[in-house]
Amino acid sequence: MKKWIIISIVILLASSVGLISVYLNATKPLRIAEKKAIEIAKQETNLTDFHDFQLSNGESTYFVLRAKDPNEEEVYVWISEADGKALIKKVSSGVTEEEAVQTVYSNKDPKEIISVRLGMTKIQKTTRPAWEIYYRTDNGRLNYYYVDFETGEKLRAIDNF
Secondary structure (H helix, E strand, O other), X not given: OHHHHHHHHHHHHHHHHHHHHHHHHHHHHHHHHHHXXXXXXXXXXXXXXXXXEEEEEOOOEEEEEEEXXXXXXXXXXXXXXXXXXXXXXXXXXXXXXHHHHHHHHHHOOOOEEEEXXXXXXXXOOEEEEEEEEEEEOOOOOXXXXXXXXXXXXXXXXXXXX
């Protein structure tokens, strides 16, 4: 009986170690990107307290962080992976995540909101900070809706009918 308990414990521990290893390997690129983004932000800005890292892969890749400025106000930082340039906007200067989602509900009929994150989108050769909202409709198809961070207006939508 003791033999089976010991074997069960060893199998459980080995499985746990294996799952943890898979998880760490899968999230390693994201952790590396976050570290790179924080390093760039520290070099290019006078911000502190970096958190809420997001990765945006639209037309170009952007790292998005939330931080505090010298006045202790919350800001968002968009950092271009291509050239390392940073764009900083006060959190209070734009629409909230909830307001962006309400814009989608006002104009579309999503069955399920899958993801809401900050990113950049290109509209008429101008790159603008935006909320990227991914949602499913009743037919199960994935749709995309981009809401301007500053105005809360629809920038574009990708509808899959």
